[in-house]
Amino acid sequence: MYRKESINIREWINNSNKALLVTGARQTGKTWLIRDEIEKSEYSIFEINFINQPEMIDFLNVSISAEDFLIRLRVILPENCKPKKTIIFFDEIQKCPEIVTKIKFLVDEGSYKYVMSGSLLGVELRGITSVPVGFLNVIRMYPMDFEEFMIANDISGTVLKILKESFESKTRIDDYIHDRLMSLFFIYLIVGGMPDAVKTYINTKDIREVDKIQKEIVMMYKEDFSQYENDDKKLKLISIYDVIPSELNKQNKKFVFTMLNKELKFERYENSFLWLKDAGVVIPVYNTDNPQIPLISSKSSNVFKLYNSDTGLLTSTYPAQTKIELINRNAETNNGALFENAVAQQLLSNGFDLYFFKKKNIGELDFLIEMNGNVGVIEVKSGKDYKKHKALDNVLNSKDYHIRQAYVLCTGNIESDGYITYIPVYLTYLVKEKELSKMIVDVDLGKLKN
Numbered sequence: 001m002y003r004k005e006s007i008n009i010r011e012w013i014n015n016s017n018k019a020l021l022v023t024g025a026r027q028t029g030k031t032w033l034i035r036d037e038i039e040k041s042e043y044s045i046f047e048i049n050f051i052n053q054p055e056m057i058d059f060l061n062v063s064i065s066a067e068d069f070l071i072r073l074r075v076i077l078p079e080n081c082k083p084k085k086t087i088i089f090f091d092e093i094q095k096c097p098e099i100v101t102k103i104k105f106l107v108d109e110g111s112y113k114y115v116m117s118g119s120l121l122g123v124e125l126r127g128i129t130s131v132p133v134g135f136l137n138v139i140r141m142y143p144m145d146f147e148e149f150m151i152a153n154d155i156s157g158t159v160l161k162i163l164k165e166s167f168e169s170k171t172r173i174d175d176y177i178h179d180r181l182m183s184l185f186f187i188y189l190i191v192g193g194m195p196d197a198v199k200t201y202i203n204t205k206d207i208r209e210v211d212k213i214q215k216e217i218v219m220m221y222k223e224d225f226s227q228y229e230n231d232d233k234k235l236k237l238i239s240i241y242d243v244i245p246s247e248l249n250k251q252n253k254k255f256v257f258t259m260l261n262k263e264l265k266f267e268r269y270e271n272s273f274l275w276l277k278d279a280g281v282v283i284p285v286y287n288t289d290n291p292q293i294p295l296i297s298s299k300s301s302n303v304f305k306l307y308n309s310d311t312g313l314l315t316s317t318y319p320a321q322t323k324i325e326l327i328n329r330n331a332e333t334n335n336g337a338l339f340e341n342a343v344a345q346q347l348l349s350n351g352f353d354l355y356f357f358k359k360k361n362i363g364e365l366d367f368l369i370e371m372n373g374n375v376g377v378i379e380v381k382s383g384k385d386y387k388k389h390k391a392l393d394n395v396l397n398s399k400d401y402h403i404r405q406a407y408v409l410c411t412g413n414i415e416s417d418g419y420i421t422y423i424p425v426y427l428t429y430l431v432k433e434k435e436l437s438k439m440i441v442d443v444d445l446g447k448l449k450n
Helices: 005-015 030-040 055-059 066-076 099-109 121-127 146-152 157-169 175-191 195-204 207-231 237-248 266-278 311-315 320-327 336-349 390-397 425-430
Strands: 019-024 044-049 086-091 113-118 136-141 282-288 299-308 355-359 363-371 374-380 406-410 415-417 420-424
Touching: 005 019, 005 030, 005 136, 019 030, 019 099, 019 121, 030 044, 030 086, 030 113, 066 099, 099 113, 121 266, 146 157, 146 175, 146 195, 146 425, 157 175, 157 425, 175 195, 175 207, 175 311, 175 320, 175 336, 175 420, 175 425, 195 207, 207 237, 207 311, 237 266, 237 282, 237 299, 237 311, 237 336, 266 282, 282 336, 299 311, 299 336, 311 320, 311 336, 336 363, 336 374, 336 425, 363 390, 374 390, 390 406, 406 425, 420 425
Parallel strands: 019 113, 019 136, 044 086, 086 113, 282 355, 374 406, 406 420
Antiparallel strands: 282 299, 355 363, 363 374, 415 420
């Protein structure tokens, strides 16, 4: 299946002298993509998986010097792994994270190229004291987005081009295309973007089989949670993860800590939230009460919404009837939580830091992002009355905030109205920063120079 990060991995293979670290949540397709791109290249691959080969953790002892590490590595390399022609792939390095500290030496020595991958690296690498900045490219992988899901379902390049042109010119999409893609988006809400779930759907079209895959993934996550909860008695990872669906289904989606324990405050749970975020399994969206750049300056670290990193995993917790309603696109069903989760997932993978806005006498806005030097407002509407947005109108009419770009992501077609652009929610993948080819800055120092 097509993954956008294949371009970046291919670029690293062909042109980079650095090592590569591919991180992301479990089951997002990191290992498969690395293998696939290396196999397409002119390089040989030698792989060490520290889960499947635990003896390698002791053999490549973290306490040995970088020189001894390389000597031991050469001992186990097959004869066909020639210098300058071999990529060494350390997989599941969360089991042996100190390897990251030796990468500078290995890159400098130059015999081989090195790629590392693993889950929970945001958690494990916090304890690493010397991550080799300047010697390491980092790629973060997310679940498949809706564009990748369309490609997996054989949507043609011609259609993708039409969608991009319509988005950029703010012109309506052909009604037939729009209707079919809205139907596919509702399927995406069920299947999500975990590659195994997508592959199962493509091969079987059976949502029950997809659900089995998703529940296996959630079980793997909870096994990871349990391990770390046992190591740190203060962590409450499973409790937080399990309560996300009910919290998102409330009218006020702000995460309320008393749902976990009425006696405890945020300070007791803060490390648990940070762990889940660093593990890549949840998406926190923080509150800001001042929609002006930089948004981080008014961020409230203890007030946030919490979304699942994959909408399909969220939907897997819902009853079968909910999935039937999604398949049938039942307009009477409130799909707001699922729409918002899908949008949060897509915006995060597009590189945005996410915030929401809530203020008395103005109302609440679903998402704020910094885009092209300005604050962008994003409202998500799952129903037919998507042109009713009082809070958005209040902010746009306020002289204090100077908001000049807003998207309403909805079930309707593309339409513009002043600063507001209505776009189908399935086009969220096109909401991106403009790419800058160069940003040259020069100052005339004149007579200050020698």
